[in-house]
Amino acid sequence: MTKEQHSHEHGHHHDHNDFTDYTAAVKAYRETFASKADVMDQAPDPAVREMVKYMDEQGVENCFDRFDKQKPHCTFGLAGVCCRTCSLGPCKITERSPRGTCGADADLIVARNLVRAAAGGVAAHGARACEVMLTLKKAAVGEVDLPILGKETVRNMASAFGxxxxxxxxxxxxxxxxxxxLEDMSRTVPGPHRTLEAVATPERRQTWKELGLLPVGAYHEVFEALHQTTVGTQGDWRKAMDQFMRLGIAFSMNSVVGGSIASDCLYGTPKRTTVKANLAALKTDTVNIAIHGHAPMLATKVIEAARSDKFVKMAEEAGAAGIQFYGICCSGLSSLYRLGGVIPLSNANGSELVLATGALDLWLADIQEVFPGIMDVADCYKTVVVTTNESNRLPGAEHIGYRRDLEDLDKLPELADRIVTRAIESFTNRRDVQRHIPDHEMEAEVGFSLETLDAHYGCMERVASAIINGQIKGIINLAGCTNTRIVYEKAIVEVVDILLKNNVLVFTNGCASFPMAKLGYCSKKALNKCGEKLQIFLRGELPPVWHFGECIDNAHAVATFREIAGYAGHQMKDMPFAEVTPEWSNEKGVGAALAFRMLGFDSYHCVHAPVQGSEKVRDFLYGGTRELLGSSMKVDTDPKKLAAMIIADFEEARSNLCWR
Known part of the structure; x- marks a missing residue:
């Protein structure tokens, strides 16, 4: 038997056009990628455009320069058909070599790569969540001097857990x-997943059980994912996708919901507050500290320490008008709505632009989405960068942090004092640094949650009624990071502009929430961006975009969706709800969109997942999960077309529910 006959006989035959088709599709997709020049011309935030041009004039590199230098991006990587699992390769799937050295074909390679990405997302949010869970336990038993502020959450969760x-x-x-x-996060002996049983709807629990997708726990599922994707283990792409979906549930129940419960117990639930956002809010006469990352423990202590009489006086003696905090990514957001007085400036891709203003004295970096490239920019403007976590060290940065086993968390006050002292020293050493602060700022209302909305409306019945009667056509959860493949933040803004005009209410959190805050969408003054019906519902009482906070506050958004669906009398999967991550860019983005699909939400994106190299995996993700989960994944690189797709799908959902 010839090799060709054997391949056909055993189901490994590939049509000649398969490779041509995916290669052509990837090359066409690659042509849509943005450039730094596009960002300077088209970014919706004028402060971003100004800072990118300013850095260009100063000869200071940022992520947009580095993205341009990577072009043209690897066709095999974009299609997901590059395998680096073992050292028999690396192998790539081409027309000449349709299988890797071990025999894995495009379908298996693409599926395994997705599983590993999802496992990374579970681990990323899970590691942050686990630190907060351990901190909650240490605070509860008196090993660290932190008060349990979320007393009502503790009582509610005690009841939910029985x-x-x-x-x-x-x-x-x-x-x-x-x-x-912690048990649900790290379980090794299979048993009841109590967080899942307490918070997931009965319909979802039954669906997951029937599909055999109930997770043992986050640690187990990440462990199993890495096991299955090692060389010569899982050879069935479809079974690998089962593990992919199982990771989506673990991401939701452990890494996000579990982490949110711990944070709310320890620090209390979000509080609605109105702040200034964007770069013009940077002050030139204060000690300026940026809070960057995703771990709240030390950042919270630093803010509390800086507001003490001791450091207020020390700052004044150094010639400063006070100490001001600014938010980068999620640590900044969680500090903002819990402690107040933190000004949100940017998500991760804009961090170098913020540093280039020359206004920051100290950059406090904990974990995740702290790009190594910030160090070069910080050096240019003499900004002191302090890392706090052993998992996130940066060459050239100073390290003032706790040990990885958290045994020295009781030293948080001492560490906080050292950091604030260092910030004041930096202020005195940076008087000669040139400042460049764009004149752009907006008002933003943040801190939405089911609790704050119940306080406003009494319950979610009014919101449910507005959906039924058509004042609200549907609701999206806008999340995800930003991506240099797209003009920075443009897809986010364009999608939201169209949806608001079509009476779609927007929930937002995480990195995607920054352009919403910076550009005025989180202000009651933005009602003119809405359609007439949505304006009538909002009544000038609330903004058209409800800011739910940091990444893990997806949990607060889902709780609100669940409550609205309950008052409407339908399952969430049947409601005009959607997860929209136009510019997702990393493993956590894979996990977040997947988690919502596991809950029955369609997810919408302007960035393709690396699946074009496998028609089977692509079709399974984009449509094949509809029958299993009641949801699917939809992608269009044109934000306007993506928004039109969301609107059409909401109208179909409303028609299915017999709502006008």
């Missing part, structure tokens, strides 16, 4: 809750 509460203090209940969250 804990005996009689004669127990908040601290005792918080300790039990922390143990449940």
């Amino acid at each position: 804990l005996a509460t009689k004669d127990k203090s908040v601290e005792e209940l918080a300790n039990e809750i922390a143990d449940i969250l």
Whole structure:
């Protein structure tokens, strides 16, 4: 038997056009990628355009320069058909070589790469969540001097977990809750997933059970994902996709919901507040500290320390008018709505632009989305960068942090004092640094959650009624990072502009929320961006974009979606709801969109996943999960077409529910 006959006989035959088609599709997609010049001309935020041009004039490199230097991007990587699992390769799938050295074809390679990406997302959010869970436990048993501020959340979760509460203090209940969250995160012996059972709807639990997708726990599923994708293990692309979906549930229930429960117990739920956003809010006469990353423990202590009489006086003696904090990514957002007085400036891709203003004295970096490239920019403007976490060290940065085993968390006050002292020293050493601060700022209202909305409306019945009667056509959750393949933040803004005009209400959190805050969408003054019906519903009482906070506040958004669906009398999967991550860019973005699809939400994107090299995997993701989960993934690189797709799908959902 010839090789060709054997390949056909055993189902490995590939049509000649398969490779031509995916190569042509990837090359066409690559042609849509943005350039630095596009960002300077088309970015919706005028402050971004100004800072990119300013850095260009100063000869200071940023992520947009580095993206341009990577062009043309690898066709095999974009299509997902490059395999680096073992050292028999690396192997790439081409017309001449349709299988890797081990025999893996395009379908298996693409599926395995997706599984590994999803595992990375679970681990990323899970690591942050686990630190907060451990901190909650240490606070509850008195090993660290942190008060349990979310007393109502503790009592509510104790009830949801079925804990005996009689004669127990908040601290005792918080300790039990922390143990449940940690057990669900790290379980090794299969057993009931108590977080999932407490918060997932009965319909979803049954769906996942019938599909055999119930996770053991986040640690187990990441472990299993890495095991399955090692060389010579899982050879069935479709079974690999089962593990992919299982990771989506673990991401949702452990990494996001579990982390959110721990944060809310420890620090309290978000509080609605109105702040200034964007670069003009940078002050020139204060000690300026940027909070960057995703771990709240030390950042919170630093803010508290800086507001003490001791450091207020020290700053004044150094010639400063005070100490001001600014938010980059999620640590800044969580600090903002819990402690107040933190000014949101940018997501990760804009961090170098913020540094180039020359206005920051100290950059406090904890974990995740802290690009190594910030160090070169910080050096140019003499900004001190301090890292706090052993998982996120930067060459050239100073390290003032706690140990990776968290055994020295009781030293948080001491570490915070050292950091604030260093910031004041930096202020005195940087008087000669040139400042360039664009004159652009907006007002933003942040801190939305089910609790704050219930406080405003009494319950979600009014919102559900507005959806039924058509004042609200549907609701999206706008999240995800930004991506240099697209003009910075442009897809986010263009999609939202069209949706608001078509009476779609917007929830937002994480990196995608920054352009919404910076450009005025989170202000009541933005009602003119809405269609007439949505304006009538909002009544000038609330903005058209409801800012739910940081990445893990997807959990707060989902709780609100669930409550609205309950008042409407339908399952979430049947409602005109959607997850929209136009510019997603990393493993957490894979996890977030997947988590929402596991909940029954369609997800919409302007950035393709690396699946063009496998028609089977692509079709499964884009449409094949509809019958299984009631949801699918939809992609169009044109934001206007993506928005039109969302509107059409919402109209279909409304028609299916017999709503006008």
